[in-house]
Amino acid sequence: MRRYLFTTDHKIVGLQYFWLSLIAALIGVVLSVLMRYHLVYPGSSLPLLQRIWPTSAAGGVMTPELYLSLMTMHGTIMVFFVLSVAPQSAFGHYLLPLQIGANGMAFPLLSGLSFWLTAAAFLVLLSAFVIPGGAPLSGWTAYPPLSALGSIAGPGEGLGQTLWIVSIAVFSVASVLGAINFIATLLEKRRAGMRLLAMPLTCWNWLVTAILSLLGFPVLLSAGVLLLMDRHAGTNFFIPGGLVVSDQAILHKGGSPLLWQHLFWFFGHPEVYIAILPGMGVVTEVISTFSGRPIFGRTMMILATFAIGFLGLLVWGHHMFTSGMSPYSSIAFSVLTMTIGVPSAVKTLNWIGTLWGGRIRFNTAMLFALGFVSIFVSGGLSGIFLGQPVLDLYLHDTYFVVAHFHLIMGVAAVFGIFAATFYWFPIMFGRMMNERLGKAHFFLTFIGVYCLFLPMHVAGTAGNPRRYPDFTNFEFLAPLLPIHLFMTAAAFVTALAQVLFLVNLFWSMRRGKTATGSPWAAETLEWTR
Amino acid sequence: MDSMSAVELEPRRNSVLTGLAAAGAATTMLFAALLSAYVVRRGISDDWIPLPSSAVPFASILPSVGVSLLLSRARKKRPPAITGFLLTAAVLAGISAMMHLWVWKGISLLASPSASFFFVLDSALLVYMAAGVFALLWACKGRKAITVEAVSYYWLYVNALCALVLAFLFVWR
Numbered sequence: 001m002r003r004y005l006f007t008t009d010h011k012i013v014g015l016q017y018f019w020l021s022l023i024a025a026l027i028g029v030v031l032s033v034l035m036r037y038h039l040v041y042p043g044s045s046l047p048l049l050q051r052i053w054p055t056s057a058a059g060g061v062m063t064p065e066l067y068l069s070l071m072t073m074h075g076t077i078m079v080f081f082v083l084s085v086a087p088q089s090a091f092g093h094y095l096l097p098l099q100i101g102a103n104g105m106a107f108p109l110l111s112g113l114s115f116w117l118t119a120a121a122f123l124v125l126l127s128a129f130v131i132p133g134g135a136p137l138s139g140w141t142a143y144p145p146l147s148a149l150g151s152i153a154g155p156g157e158g159l160g161q162t163l164w165i166v167s168i169a170v171f172s173v174a175s176v177l178g179a180i181n182f183i184a185t186l187l188e189k190r191r192a193g194m195r196l197l198a199m200p201l202t203c204w205n206w207l208v209t210a211i212l213s214l215l216g217f218p219v220l221l222s223a224g225v226l227l228l229m230d231r232h233a234g235t236n237f238f239i240p241g242g243l244v245v246s247d248q249a250i251l252h253k254g255g256s257p258l259l260w261q262h263l264f265w266f267f268g269h270p271e272v273y274i275a276i277l278p279g280m281g282v283v284t285e286v287i288s289t290f291s292g293r294p295i296f297g298r299t300m301m302i303l304a305t306f307a308i309g310f311l312g313l314l315v316w317g318h319h320m321f322t323s324g325m326s327p328y329s330s331i332a333f334s335v336l337t338m339t340i341g342v343p344s345a346v347k348t349l350n351w352i353g354t355l356w357g358g359r360i361r362f363n364t365a366m367l368f369a370l371g372f373v374s375i376f377v378s379g380g381l382s383g384i385f386l387g388q389p390v391l392d393l394y395l396h397d398t399y400f401v402v403a404h405f406h407l408i409m410g411v412a413a414v415f416g417i418f419a420a421t422f423y424w425f426p427i428m429f430g431r432m433m434n435e436r437l438g439k440a441h442f443f444l445t446f447i448g449v450y451c452l453f454l455p456m457h458v459a460g461t462a463g464n465p466r467r468y469p470d471f472t473n474f475e476f477l478a479p480l481l482p483i484h485l486f487m488t489a490a491a492f493v494t495a496l497a498q499v500l501f502l503v504n505l506f507w508s509m510r511r512g513k514t515a516t517g518s519p520w521a522a523e524t525l526e527w528t529r
Numbered sequence: 530m531d532s533m534s535a536v537e538l539e540p541r542r543n544s545v546l547t548g549l550a551a552a553g554a555a556t557t558m559l560f561a562a563l564l565s566a567y568v569v570r571r572g573i574s575d576d577w578i579p580l581p582s583s584a585v586p587f588a589s590i591l592p593s594v595g596v597s598l599l600l601s602r603a604r605k606k607r608p609p610a611i612t613g614f615l616l617t618a619a620v621l622a623g624i625s626a627m628m629h630l631w632v633w634k635g636i637s638l639l640a641s642p643s644a645s646f647f648f649v650l651d652s653a654l655l656v657y658m659a660a661g662v663f664a665l666l667w668a669c670k671g672r673k674a675i676t677v678e679a680v681s682y683y684w685l686y687v688n689a690l691c692a693l694v695l696a697f698l699f700v701w702r
Binding site: 106107131175180181182183185187188189214215216217218219221222223225228229233234235236237253254255256259262263266 | 542543547551552554555556558559561562563566570573574575576577601616638639642645649
């Protein structure tokens with residue numbers, strides 16, 4: 001017990017992060033299935049809901065407020081505790097020192113500290129489910145004034161919102177500490193003779209991700225502190241004047257909700273690259289290994305990674321096209337957003353170039369890597385539409401946006417996690433995962449996510465708003481109900497398919513075929529140690 | 530001062546200084562975000578009342594500059610001489626923090642948005658100063674050259690940060 005509580009061993013810390021993100025993912029998936037069920041059967045009763053939320057789901061019927069709370073927590077858990085933890089902190093802590101020939105991270109104490117802070121942040125967030133008032137309902141973006149007014153703004157906006165902010169603040173500190181550790185390790189602890197350019201591409205992606213974390217999370221932390229002050233100290237950073245909520249005049253004045261949006265999205269856009277870049281690194285390595293060829297255009301891949309990271313810091317305004325900002329600012333953000341497509345295309349074409357003429361082995365890790373490429377392209381294409389301010393005026397806050405970010409950030413990044421799990425399982429657990437179960441899991445998930453998220457684009461272009469707990473009352477949305485039924489069915493099938501992964505994971509840990517040497521004939525250093 | 534050889538020390542020194550630089554970048558982003566929020570908030574509303582001008586905040590920089598001077602002397606010394614320098618530096622840092630808190634007495638949090646920002650920014654500065662005092666005491670305990678060097682760079686950075694923040698709050702009001 002002491003060994004795990006006070007460990008500074010990078011492998012144990014990596015595994016701790018892995019299990020934390022797995023638990024978070026399971027909770028996030030359950031929340032999403034509940035949401036999808038409610039959307040198509042809004043008045044139906046689920047006895048389980050009443051047992052968990054006796055007030056918010058009296059009679060087992062989900063209230064609109066409960067739906068919005070589940071939506072908020074789903075987004076927060078998935079973005080922070082799955083996508084920002086598993087690809088970078090989990091696999092990074094475990095594999096990075098091995099890949100660069102180091103005997104550990106630069107600051108082992110920071111490894112343990114960053115994990116326990118992350119775990120504490122997770123527990124604080126989850127506690128919002130069980131406190132009076134429940135979890136917040138302002139979305140993972142927590143826009144003021146809704147998130148700044150306190151319990152008068154709605155259930156969950158009292159202590160629940162405060163716990164959310166505290167959780168995110170602690171997570172931000174943990175992420176910055178982790179980023180410092182990654183950067184120092186990558187720059188200073190490579191084994192003798194390993195020049196920077198000779199580092200594996202996964203390490204380059206971890207480096208750029210760490211730099212983005214270093215620059216982005218402090219901004220989120222500052223915004224969180226200011227929001228806490230508005231909520232509890234009576235300050236006026238984000239709350240404008242003239243508000244009347246529940247027939248009560250709000251005495252705050254002078255603040256700007258747009259200020260929060262700028263601060264949040266300055267972090268929020270690099271965050272999506274924090275979620276996806278490590279997955280890109282894994283995919284690069286997996287494609288190279290299972291094509292039997294070195295990656296095509298290695299130097300360009302490194303430059304593209306930096307370009308994505310750098311440009312990612314400049315485009316936050318494309319989340320705010322409908323906020324009333326100057327159209328000239330919109331043009332600038334739009335042009336920069338289009339520009340990110342260039343290094344992304346470079347990476348995609350280089351993956352294809354690596355595959356071309358290669359001796360491809362279609363095992364599970366490779367299938368997930370190829371699936372990543374497919375989903376990344378699909379999700380990325382819808383981003384080109386959203387990057388046009390004129391189109392975004394219509395598409396903003398519709399299901400088109402939900403489809404876009406779920407494909408490119410949710411699914412693609414998760415495919416990267418699956419690829420990494422199957423690929424590095426022999427190192428992490430000394431055994432091989434079952435290929436048959438893995439392939440079944442892949443095909444069910446791949447088909448399931450496309451069935452779930454492709455029709456969502458149709459719903460979005462038809463004008464289906466997002467973040468509505470119930471749209472069966474709207475006549476213009478009635479024709480879209482069959483699409484939602486289909487998507488909900490796909491969501492159930494996809495969620496059930498993950499059981500295959502869990503069975504494979506836990507069974508293989510105990511009974512999988514023993515792994516020896518380099519089972520994939522890979523050439524990076526982690527397989528030689 | 531250290532039992533490790535110079536060859537062994539160099540990679541460790543590089544890691545520490547790189548980590549410190551990374552931490553500095555993160556801190557810079559934190560204060561950049563807060564100061565940009567300050568600039569925006571000042572520009573958009575009509576309820577802005579500038580902070581009362583005062584020399585005490587700027588006087589509080591003097592003891593912390595003294596900390597940096599003592600640390601630069603300490604780096605040239607050997608133990609046990611450096612312990613005296615480090616402890617004196619810790620005392621000066623404490624005095625600087627007390628002077629910051631003295632300024633708090635004359636400002637009310639809700640008097641104006643400028644006062645609200647003062648408390649947020651100065652609290653953040655005090656957190657870093659407290660960490661700096663902890664680092665000085667830690668350096669006393671270990672008396673390693675790497676630690677003293679890192680702490681001296683840290684205090685140089687904190688001094689520059691203090692000057693910048695106070696300039697925003699009390700000069701560009």
